[in-house]
Amino acid sequence: MATPLNEADLADSAVTAADARSEKSDKSSGRGKLVARRFFRNRLAVAGLIVIVLFYLLAFTYSWYSPWAYDELDPAATLMPPDGTHWFGTNQIGGDMFAQAMRGLQKSLTIGLLAALFSTGVASIVGAAAGYLGGWTDRISMWIVDLLLILPPFLIISILSPAFRGKTWLILVGLIALFQWMITARIVRGMTLTLREREFVKAARFMGQPAWRIIAKHIVPNMASLLIIDATINVGVAIITETSLSFFGFGVQAPDVSLGTLISAGSDAVRTFPWLFYIPAGFLVVTVLAVNFAGDGLRDALDPSSSRSRRKERKRIKENAGKTKSPAPETVGAQA
Amino acid sequence: MSAAPELSAETGKPTGTVLEVSDLDVSFPSESGRVHAVRGLSYQVAAGEVLGIVGESGSGKSVSSLAVMGLLPPQARVSGSIRFQGSELIGKSDTDLSKIRGKKISMVFQDPLSALTPVYTVGAQIAEALRVHAKGSMSKQEANKRAVELLDLVGIPNAAQRAKAFPHEFSGGMRQRAVIAIAIANDPDLIIADEPTTALDVTVQAQVLEVLKTAQEVTGAGIVIITHDLGVVAGFADRLMVMYAGRAVEQGPVETIYAQPRMPYTLGLLGSIPRVDAQEKQPLVPIEGQPPSLVDLPPGCPFSPRCPLAIDACREAEPELLTIAPGNPHAPVDTTHRAACIRTEELARPDAGAAEVYGAEVIEEAPVASVPRAERTTVLDVRELEKHYSVTKGAVLKRKVGDVRAVDGISFDIVEGETLGLVGESGCGKSTTLMEILELAAPSAGSVAVLGKNVAKLGGKDRKAIRRDLQVVFQDPMAALDPRLPIGDVIAEPMVVHGYGKAHIEQRVPELLGLVGLRAEHAERYPAEFSGGQRQRVGIARALALEPKLIVLDEPVSALDVSIQAGVINLLDELKAKLGLSYLFVAHDLSVVRHIADRVAVMYLGKIVEIGDVRTVFEIPQHPYTQALLSAIPIPDPARERERGRIILTGDLPSPANPPSGCRFRTRCFVFAQLSEKDKQKCIDVEPPRESRAEDHDVACHYAKTREVV
C-alpha cells in the first residue's frame, strides 16, 4: 500500500501538491484553454477563422436565398455589372455571378479541405514510419519523396487531366493530396527522428512496446500540434493548386465551376468587365489569406511560440549538456 | 567615488572597487505576468578580487551579470545602479557600452559550444576583439599574431595552426579556452564568468579553472564567477554571495560561509552535496519543495516554505541582509558576513549541522548487503562487451569517416542488492554500454547475461519476459515522460505492455506513487504539472512497476538542481534497501557515485581502467586516470581545496575512432610523461591488461601505483 518512505518525502509531496493545486486553476482544463487564449489574443488569426466559417456558411447555403442557380442563365442580362437582380453581375451568356462564385467557393473549399486532410494523413503515416523504423523503409520513402518533389505537382496533375476528364471531382482531390504530402512528410520524419531519441520513447521500447504501438501512442500524438497546423496551411496550398489547375482547364471541368474556372473565364476581360475577374479572384485571395492567418495563429498558440520555447529548450539542454552526454558528433575527433 | 581611480604600483591597474552594484532590479514580461528575476541586489567587486555568486537555476545570478554587461534583451526592465570604476552603466547607449565591453569588462559564457560564431575561424574571432578596440591602430597581421599568442596563453597546443580552425573543429574545453582568450584579449579590469565550466567534463573543468586563474594573474582583473556548484568556487573565490529567488541571501568571505553558514538555505545547499572525500556514508540533506515562482512572490522570506526553521515571523516580511560578523575595515570592499535570515542565532549553535537542522539520516542497508558477494545471485553479467559503429561527419552532408570503438571489450557483473557505479568522461562509452545492455540485442562481440540468461540467445517472447527484470530510469526527467499522458498512464504503461489485468494495474498505480513519495491523486495530472524532482520520481515509479531485479540508472540526478538531487538520491537508496534492488548507476559525478555505489568501474575510451569496491577505488586509486578524475573534483571546503595538489590532465579525450596504440590513456597520462623512453615503449606497444591488485580491485595499468588524491 501507499507507504511513504519517510517524513521528508511526505512533506515534499504535501507542499508540492498544494503548489500544484494552486496552479491547477488555470491548468485543470489544461492545454486546450491555454491554446485557445493564445489563439484568441491574435486578432488576425481570429479574423481569419471568422472569414473561413463565414465563407463556408455562405457557400453551402447560398441556394436557399440566391434568386438564381449557378447553371441558370438569364438571357435578358448578359455582361451586366452588379445590381439588385444580379448581385455580382452576369457573364457573357447571362450566368449569375453570385451563384457561380458561391458554387465555385463551395467546390474550392471542399476540395481544399479534403485534399489537406488526406495529404496530412498520408504525410504523418509515411513520415512517422520512415523516421521511426529507419533503414529501408526510410530510404525508399524518402527516395519517393525526393522524386515527387522534383516534379511540380501542377505538372503531373495536368498531364493526367485528360484521363479524368468527365469523371468525378473526387479524383482531383485524391491527386492533389497525392502530390502535396511530401514536404510535410519530411518534417514529420525529422520530428520523429528527434522524438525517437527522446527518453520516453526509449522507455516504451525498453519495456517491450512494439513499434507500431509506439508510433500510434507516443510519436503521432506528440506531433498533433504540428499536424493540425500543417493541415490548416495545406488547405490553402490545396486551394491554390486546385484553382491553378482549373484555370488552365485541367481541374474542375465545365459545367461545374470552381473559383479557378471563373477567374480563368474572367481574366480576358479584366479591364472591360472587371467584376468577372475581381469577384472570384477576391474570394480566392481572401479565403487563402484567412486560412493562412488562422494557420499562423494556430502555430503561435499550439507550438508554444516555436522560437521562444525552442530557445528555452536549448538552454535547458545546455545546462545539462556537458555534465552528461557526449559532445556533438563532429567534435569527437577534434583533438586527433 | 567618481574621482580618478588610484593606480596600483604593481599592475598599473586601478585599485579599490571596480564594480559596485546597488539595488539592482531586473524584470521581464512573461505569459503569466512580470518575472522579477533580480530584486534589490547589491554587491561590490574589488580590483583583483574573485567574487563567487552561487545559486540554483532561476535565482537571478546570470541575469544580474548580463545586466552589468548591458546585454539583457530589450524587453527587460532594469533599475538601480551599476557603477563601473565610478561611472554609471545603466542608461548608457549601446555605442558607449560597446567601448567598455570587451575592453574593460569582458565575459565568459556558459555554453562554449554555441558561444562562437560558427562561420568564422577562431583566430579571426579573437583578432576581431583586438581590432574593434584598437580603432584602426592595429593591422590585421598584428591582430592575428596577437590572437595566436593569446591562444597559446590559454593553453591551446599548435596555436598558430589551430587559430585557422573553425569553432566546430574545437572540443568544448578548447572553445571555452578560446572564449577566455577573447575575454582577456584587451587586458580587462573585470571578467565575468557565467558558469564557465558547467558544460564541461570534470577534468576539462579543472583545466579551464586553471586557465581562468592564469588569466587573472596575467590581467590582474577582478573576477565574478557564477556557478551552481559550491565546489568550484571553494578554492577560487575570495568572497561569496549566495542568491535565492533574485536576492542575495548570504554574503561574506568564502572561508566563513563554508565554515559557518548562517542562512538555512546555504546550510542546506552545503549539506545536500555528497562529498567525494567522505570517509563513510554521510546523510544527504534534501531541501524539500522548489524555488518560488518569481512572478508573484508572497510576502515574507521566499525560502520560508522550504525552511525547517521557519516560524510565523518569517512569513511576514522579507528579511534584510543582517550583519553576522564585521569584515576587515581596510579591505577595498565590504567583507562583512551577512545573511538574510532572522533566525541566524539558531544556526550559530554548535549542534546546528545541516543533517541535524534538516533531520536527515543515513539510510540503513538492505539485509542482503551483509551476505558475502560471492554467495549472492548474479543479476547482470557483462563479458567482453564490444560495440563498434561507424561515425559520420558534417551536419547535413553526412559522410562516414571511420569506425568508433565506443565500447571495446568490457566486463563486469552486478549481484543482488548491489550498486555498481559506472563513471567516466563524456565519450568514454558509458552510455553506449548502457544502451547495449538495454537493447537486449546480440552485441557486436562479447555477451550480456541478465539473471543468468544470455540475451543473444533469447527468442522474442523470452526477451520480452526478461525486460520485466531490467528497467531503466533516464537522465532527463522532462524528456523521460510522455507529455501527453497523465502520469497514472505513464506508470501503468509497462504493466499494460506485459499484459497485467486492469484491476491489478488500478491497485498498483497508487501503491507505486506512494512508494516514491507522491500521492495517489497525482495519477490524473500531466507531467508538465510536476517539478523536475517529482518527475524523476514518476520515472522511478514506472521503473518499479514490474518489480524488476535490476534498474539501470542513466545519470538520474544530473539534470536536477543540487537541492532536489539529494531527495532523489535518498529515495534511490531507500528503495534499494527496502526492495533489495540492484542498480547499474551511470554517472559523471563521482561524488554521487561515492555516496550511492558499492562498487565502481572507471571507463576511459571504451575500456574499464579500474574497477573495485568503491572505498578502495576512491581512497587508494591505482590507475593514473582515476587519480586524475578524483583530483579534479572540487571539494566544497575552501581550506582543504586550497591545499590540495591537483593533477591537471593535458588535452582532451582522443577520438574513439582512432584511439592511441597500447595504453589508450598514455597521451594524457602524467605518469607516462615522466617515464624513461624504454618504459614508455611498453605503454605504446602493449595494451595494459586488467589485473587484480587486491581483493575486488582490478587495474589496467603497467605502472599502477597508489596515490592519495582526494
Add this chain to the structure above:
Amino acid sequence: MIGFLIRRLVNYIALCLVATFAAFSLASLAFSPLDALKLRNPPAPQATIDAKSAELYLNQPIPQRFFTWLGGVLQGNFGRTIADQPITDELFRRAGVSLRLFLLGITIGIIIGVLVGVLSAIRQYKISDYVATTFSFVVLSTPVFVIATILKAGAQSVNDNLLGGYQFFIVQGESGTVDGGFGDVLLDRLQHIIVPTLAIVLTQVAYYSRYQRSAMLDVLGSDFLRTAQAKGLTRRRALFKHGLRTALIPMATLFAFGFGLLITGGIFTEKIFGWYGMGDWLVTGIQKQDTNIVATVTLFIAVCVLLAGWLADVLYAVLDPRVRI
C-alpha cells in the same frame, strides 16, 4: 567534398531520368493522341489512323517507346511533335525564353527577399515589419495567375492613363520585331520583360523574406551574437557581421525548394503574358496530348530543379564551414 558533390550529381541524374520516365509513362497512359483524327468530321480513314499510330509508336509498349525517345535525346534529338515538327529546334529557343525570365526573377527576388527579411527581423514589431509581413502573407495567398493578370491589367492602365497611351509596358509576347541597333533591341526586350519579371519577383520576395526573417530571428537570440557584443561590437555591427552571415545558411536549402515554386509560377506567367516559353509549351502539349513535348518539358524542368538542388548543396558548403571538410 568534391567527391561528395559528384556523388550527389550522379544521384540527381538518376532521379532526373526516373522523373522523366514517370512523366512519359503517365502522359502515354493518359493521352489519346488519335482522338483528334478519330473525332474529325468526317472521320479519318482507318489507314490514316493506323499510319499515325505507327508514326507515334503507339503499338509499342511504353518502356520501349521511352527508351527509343531517350536514345534520341542522348544524340540530341528530342523527337517530333504530333504535327511532325522537330522538337529539338523549338526546345532551345523556348528554353532561352524561359530561362531569361526565371534567372532574372530569381536573382532579383532573392536579393530583395533577403534584405526585406533581415530588416523586418531586426525591426521586429515595428511598422516596417508589419508592412513586410502583411505583404508576404497577401502575395503568398494569391495564386500567380491572379497576380499576373492584375499586373497585366495594371500595366495597360498605366500605359493608357499615365503615359498618355504610349505603350511603354508591353504585356504580350517576349520580344517585338525591332529593326535598329543594340540599344533599340535592349529597350524592346526591357519593355517586354519588366512586368512578367515583376510577377515572378513578387512571389519570390514574399517567399524568401518570410524565411529570412525567421532565420534571422533565430540568430538574434543566439549565444554567439552575445559573445560578439561582449567583445565590444555594437549591436548593429554584430548583427550584420555575425548574425546575417549565419542566418544566410538555411537559405541555401530553401533555394532548392523555392525553385519548384518558381517553375510553376513561370508556367502561368508565360501563358498569361503570351511568352512562347517552356511553360506555354507544356500547356499546349497537354492540350494537344503530345507525349514527346510533355516529356521534353518535364526533362527540362527536372534538370532545372535538380541543378538548383545541386547548386544549393554547393552553396551550403560555401556558406557553412561545418559541412565543408
